[in-house]
Amino acid sequence: LANPVIITLLTDFGTSDYYVAAMKGVMLSRWSEARLVDITHGIASQNVLSAAYVLLGAYAQFPAGSIHLVVVDPGVGSKRRGIILRSDRYLFVGPDNGVFSLAVPEAVEAFEIQPSAYLAATVSNTFHGRDIFAPVAAALAAGVRPEELGASICDRKQLAPLASVTGSRIKSQIIHIDRFGNAVTGIERHHLHSDQLSPSFVLEAGENAIRVQKRFYAEQPAVFGEPFVIWGSLNFLEISVANGSAAESLKLSLGEDVTLELGRHS
Amino acid sequence: LANPVIITLLTDFGTSDYYVAAMKGVMLSRWSEARLVDITHGIASQNVLSAAYVLLGAYAQFPAGSIHLVVVDPGVGSKRRGIILRSDRYLFVGPDNGVFSLAVPEAVEAFEIQPSAYLAATVSNTFHGRDIFAPVAAALAAGVRPEELGASICDRKQLAPLASVTGSRIKSQIIHIDRFGNAVTGIERHHLHSDQLSPSFVLEAGENAIRVQKRFYAEQPAVFGEPFVIWGSLNFLEISVANGSAAESLKLSLGEDVTLELGRHS
Amino acid sequence: LANPVIITLLTDFGTSDYYVAAMKGVMLSRWSEARLVDITHGIASQNVLSAAYVLLGAYAQFPAGSIHLVVVDPGVGSKRRGIILRSDRYLFVGPDNGVFSLAVPEAVEAFEIQPSAYLAATVSNTFHGRDIFAPVAAALAAGVRPEELGASICDRKQLAPLASVTGSRIKSQIIHIDRFGNAVTGIERHHLHSDQLSPSFVLEAGENAIRVQKRFYAEQPAVFGEPFVIWGSLNFLEISVANGSAAESLKLSLGEDVTLELGRHS
Numbered sequence: 148l149a150n151p152v153i154i155t156l157l158t159d160f161g162t163s164d165y166y167v168a169a170m171k172g173v174m175l176s177r178w179s180e181a182r183l184v185d186i187t188h189g190i191a192s193q194n195v196l197s198a199a200y201v202l203l204g205a206y207a208q209f210p211a212g213s214i215h216l217v218v219v220d221p222g223v224g225s226k227r228r229g230i231i232l233r234s235d236r237y238l239f240v241g242p243d244n245g246v247f248s249l250a251v252p253e254a255v256e257a258f259e260i261q262p263s264a265y266l267a268a269t270v271s272n273t274f275h276g277r278d279i280f281a282p283v284a285a286a287l288a289a290g291v292r293p294e295e296l297g298a299s300i301c302d303r304k305q306l307a308p309l310a311s312v313t314g315s316r317i318k319s320q321i322i323h324i325d326r327f328g329n330a331v332t333g334i335e336r337h338h339l340h341s342d343q344l345s346p347s348f349v350l351e352a353g354e355n356a357i358r359v360q361k362r363f364y365a366e367q368p369a370v371f372g373e374p375f376v377i378w379g380s381l382n383f384l385e386i387s388v389a390n391g392s393a394a395e396s397l398k399l400s401l402g403e404d405v406t407l408e409l410g411r412h413s
Numbered sequence: 414l415a416n417p418v419i420i421t422l423l424t425d426f427g428t429s430d431y432y433v434a435a436m437k438g439v440m441l442s443r444w445s446e447a448r449l450v451d452i453t454h455g456i457a458s459q460n461v462l463s464a465a466y467v468l469l470g471a472y473a474q475f476p477a478g479s480i481h482l483v484v485v486d487p488g489v490g491s492k493r494r495g496i497i498l499r500s501d502r503y504l505f506v507g508p509d510n511g512v513f514s515l516a517v518p519e520a521v522e523a524f525e526i527q528p529s530a531y532l533a534a535t536v537s538n539t540f541h542g543r544d545i546f547a548p549v550a551a552a553l554a555a556g557v558r559p560e561e562l563g564a565s566i567c568d569r570k571q572l573a574p575l576a577s578v579t580g581s582r583i584k585s586q587i588i589h590i591d592r593f594g595n596a597v598t599g600i601e602r603h604h605l606h607s608d609q610l611s612p613s614f615v616l617e618a619g620e621n622a623i624r625v626q627k628r629f630y631a632e633q634p635a636v637f638g639e640p641f642v643i644w645g646s647l648n649f650l651e652i653s654v655a656n657g658s659a660a661e662s663l664k665l666s667l668g669e670d671v672t673l674e675l676g677r678h679s
Numbered sequence: 680l681a682n683p684v685i686i687t688l689l690t691d692f693g694t695s696d697y698y699v700a701a702m703k704g705v706m707l708s709r710w711s712e713a714r715l716v717d718i719t720h721g722i723a724s725q726n727v728l729s730a731a732y733v734l735l736g737a738y739a740q741f742p743a744g745s746i747h748l749v750v751v752d753p754g755v756g757s758k759r760r761g762i763i764l765r766s767d768r769y770l771f772v773g774p775d776n777g778v779f780s781l782a783v784p785e786a787v788e789a790f791e792i793q794p795s796a797y798l799a800a801t802v803s804n805t806f807h808g809r810d811i812f813a814p815v816a817a818a819l820a821a822g823v824r825p826e827e828l829g830a831s832i833c834d835r836k837q838l839a840p841l842a843s844v845t846g847s848r849i850k851s852q853i854i855h856i857d858r859f860g861n862a863v864t865g866i867e868r869h870h871l872h873s874d875q876l877s878p879s880f881v882l883e884a885g886e887n888a889i890r891v892q893k894r895f896y897a898e899q900p901a902v903f904g905e906p907f908v909i910w911g912s913l914n915f916l917e918i919s920v921a922n923g924s925a926a927e928s929l930k931l932s933l934g935e936d937v938t939l940e941l942g943r944h945s
Contacts, residue, residue: 150712159592161593162428162454163455163456163467164467165468165469166592168451168452168453168470169470171474172450172475176474179416179476180416185700187699189696190695201697202697204701208700208703208809209707223631224628224629224631225632273645274646277646325696326693326695326724363756363757364756365754365756377805380803380805380809425858428694428721429857429858430733430857430858431732431733431735431736432857434736434737435737437716437740438687439740442742445682449716458858490894491897538895539911539912
């Protein structure tokens, strides 16, 4: 007996409405053996980039064969496409708005979801998660092939690059703020020559200039309220403050520009 | 081998306390094959009407045989009854305070939960979810019949009607505010002759007079901050604003009165 | 066929990031039969005492053999130990910072987690939940014995006592604030001679002096906004207000001192 297929869910629906449960009910009604695991439903409303980052942090931990269902979908009801992606290990289902850009290489097979008997009998204008994406994920879990649900495409939407490097300067933005108030930038380790920033580095974010780097959050000395940068567990540079919320105390918001000046010896 | 019975949970307990987990532990200890699916635990504290609306949006998506456990229970510890409802497809368990009114037709069989060996050995004054309702749901999942858990009743509590129609005027209230700040009114499609409101309609809510209708959230033109009405996916009329929270920007709260004036040609 | 082992999760990671899902993916990849149940991820950031209280409220409801995984870990990356505890009925996994003090008797067997092939190939400085604790919980669920994962220890960290009794006075603090704004003190029933406080009792908390006791939240008379004390369902004394949030209206925070003066006839 094979293990039941895992379907993960990642949305910006929150957890205080019926939206997520309706999607779960639809999937369990169509394929009762599906095993549902929430990634999160707390993505900042309609923030595709933050969703792409959270998907990147979670998807690769799941067993091969898992189906990742993402519904962060500012364009619901308009002409944007619904897509299925098939990588070596996983299937992905959701709107074609770039939300899969960070997790899924450009080269994987992509399919545009087409009307079919697998979808809800009536598709609403406002809730494709329930009427299109959840039914498609359940069909995939039941063994229906992407080819039966859509048509092959080769132009799925990609996000713009998260960071641009010019000499010793890297420009990026805040792409995610986590529960602890850590502000994640789009600057990745591979943008730099070394994990250790040069002693003269400075990260500018909003009205702040940050010149301290730590290796882990509890590293000493911890100056109360002092901001510092740290490589997060996904290898993006994060802005933190000791014993507090960086986003609050430094007044950082999603989308805010940041500039890392590496100095002479980087 | 039959599929395990699904028990859905809908409460106002939030998810930062031990309350929900205690209920889940009780159910899994008594019937380890139960399959637990959260609808939400984020109902506004003690708001029976909002809970009734969210239940309406979720319950019918689940497979036949599912048990819907609802604990939004301002009267816990007082004399209000605990009940079991049995419809064609589902069982429902929770307090008799009207929370099932929107989802469950008045005619279904109802049972008042009675003391029995199925309940917790000691029933607290403060936590019937753990001590009464979760044990009853687990017993039902294990195949115990409602008749063994309670006595038939025919006077369960109903909510007052959500809207009243007088000529071209419909009075109602805000019954739910969703995660995006959409304010759901108690006005339903069947109250109107047509999906399309007349060109001269006006919806008054608080200090606002709304005169724009959209078919889907991303419909153009999107005037930043402009309020509009839209039929939500449950066919209730919702108040939204483009790219923002209607509840915040229009200062709308749960329970606020709304009046829809349909104008001459509705 | 035995029932799959339940692993409960209790963290302060929130539910809007990838952290919890990464841990779940790790566990399901290593032991696909694990059955994951959230206790909560909403513990106040890095608040070990509140986590200990919530664990106390939930753990004992789960079936024997369950594994309780707790990651509230202000010292991640520093020298604090990771531990496994083995009681008669359960296993516990998490950091050695006192978080198990309320739920687990001092006498149970304890093991310090050691580097082994069961952990992640690379252990980050920032995310031991994913790289150490989740892999250990999955290994335990798969039947690996604590002895294979760590070395026996007898000096695990304990929290300081929650309350101190001097004559008719009990000093304690606010150890948890629940979703409804009830402020839970560290005063337990066993500190008192009787469930019913004496008529002349007074509980001082911040700038408030509370002199009313209720048996259940809806007990009459309910004076709007009146503060009262009540024994919560874990037998700790809680501060509540009728139809409102005690924490908000009385300006109570986690860690705030409280003093119960029992008066002459207690």
